[in-house]
Amino acid sequence: MKTKKLIIRLIVSMVVCMLAMPVSAMAKDYMIGLSLAITGPTSDAGNPYAKGVEDYFRYVNDMKLLGEDTIAYEIRDDKYETAITKRNFEEFLDMGMVFYLNYSTGSTLALKRDFEEVKMPTLPASYHAGNIEGANYVFLPIASYSAQAIGLAEYLVANHEGKTPKVAMYVHPSAFGRGPVEDVEKSVAAGLDMEVVEVVEHGKDLDVTGMLQRWKSKGVQYVISQTVQSPVATMLKGANRMGLVAESFGEKGKITFLGAHYTGGNDLIALAGEAAENFYWTTSFITTSEPSYGANAQLALAERYGRDDKAANSHNYAAGIIVAEVATEVIQRAKAKGKEINKEALYEELLEMNGMNAFYSGTAVGPVTYSKDDHQGVDTLQLYAVQDGEFRAVGKPFIPEYTDKIK
């Protein structure tokens, strides 16, 4: 009797296994590659960014958001070197990649032609407007640095009291930093009522007293920064020491400091300390210091995968999540339409991500929209200011007007 039961159990198990086999055999892996600076220059941004991407893809696979299919993600450190990025990209292609996530401005510009040749939909972490110029396959996740700088300029013009505001621009000595300067100047030429007194490409100085003194003598009232946190922190600490930092927006006789995406975030507060107070920052991402559904989701994801507070509260972690979300979303949409998942299908889905098909991510302040003519994902920006050591939202999300006027 026991033997009979055992045989029946064995047969049942075999049948179950046989039924299960086709399902697992049919399950597919979709290869998505990410090459970025986990170590080396800018790794302070790249590290949490990589964790955001990794955690979201793990979540997708763990929660079976793609059914039995999974995302086979490969995250490679390129140390902020284009040569390594190129090598990683070639390796990903050999691995059958269907969607690519890139990082720096330099490597995106250098590999733009490769993306075109292999028709690879690509989302970089660089929001340089030049990345999408003449490119069919590069899509910015959020508003470009130019749009961010113009947005800051519009805000300061709208909230400035008195004569035409005098503005200095403090930028990184690279394409990443220089990109928005021309567009801000174009906006001024198109009627934005402000005067760009000086554009400074910073070096690696640890003291910028001379520059601040010069700005003071020139009557500079606002500084728009387009660089990374550390030079901004140096500038803010210098200005704070000289008593130049405005305590309220546009305070007379003082300077109000503003900056685009990579100038702000918690790293700036950690570097500049109390000198970061009243620094105005714009980005398309939410911050965890402002309670929201997206912030909670971001923190929950970080907790689920055991990330430390630094990574969990980083806007770069949010930036990583959103590109992973977009990649997952296009796969889901293509699957729902019964398409075979390949780079062509995902590219088509990206182009259709607009209007009623716009994608809403909890970690961004507006919808992600793409089309053949629009390669800029979240057009909406949110202004934040440091208040008591935390970034607090200032006003409602907005879309800069002059970005269209200068086209």
Place this chain on the structure above:
Amino acid sequence: MSANRWLATGNYFTTYREEQRIFFTHIDRLLFVCFLAALFAWPFFFEVSSKYMLIFDNILVAVIAVLGLNLVTGFGGLISVGHAAFVGVGAYTVACLARIIGDQHVVITHAWPLMVLAGGLTGAVFGLIVGLPALRLRHLYLLMATLSFQMIFQWVVGFMDFFNQGQFIYVGRVYWFSGEVGRSVHYQFWYFALLVTVVVLGFGVRNLLRTKYGRSLVAVRDNDRAADAMGMHPGFTKVSAFGLAGFFAGVAGAMQAYLNRGAGFETFTLHESIQYLAMTIVGGLGSLPGTFFGPAAIKMLDLQMENLAEWAGHILPSTMDLATGLRPLSFGLVIVLFLMFEPRGIANWWRILRSYVKLWPFRY
């Protein structure tokens, strides 16, 4: 001279000419030809991913550059820490012309061997100019002069519109007899092109060292006053060594621009210059075989440290960012260890191995 030209278990030179032969025995020549044939043939038998083909290509580019650096530093005894800038001069010769006339212009795409030569010649001109201080300066002072060229190069390329302010300048795909060299064969094609260049330039250097100029280069390195007293011209020797190094670097740069399909500022920084110097030291200063070992060793070490740093970057807390330091640490450590324990570089291991094989099975 040994009676047997196939096997020689010792040195039997009776003339200086014999000692200067490229191959001492027929076995040497045969082995070299077989090795060369293997280098050319293996891509036809083994399928290698684009990633690894790109690594091989980059090693060959570095070999060409280090051939030049070894001439000036190893054989000439003149320190140069601006070699990446010379490589950059070659790359930007191609890239800037592509920017002016269009990167799909027939001159760029079809006359690429001439463009590579042009890159080399431009590098040579800059080498001669930068080498001028060598007439008066030595040691640390010369180091500063070459360093200043590196700095000037970085500033000029990084800020001038003509160089696209350091942003990437595209170079079109080249054409071969079979038509355009497409993406699928791009890295293989440049592997062969680079290999041919390495062989030609390698033999060029080997022969150069057998000439009067080659001997005076070594003599000037050992003692320039004694060389002067012997009727050599130390000034000309030094400046032309810089010119030659510039030529090799320029060729490497031009080929790198074609390989990467463009030139960007970040490939020619001081860090790269120091890497070239490290390749020369690790390979073996003043050794032709070392010129091949050094780039291969450093590039492979770099690759392994990249993997280690990446692994560490994933597991170490982001607040510490210890992984960032792993690569420069290993790099510096290797140079220091070689300088301390094997100043003659990997080339010395090669020499020991050859001596052992030569004497085998006799141990005396």
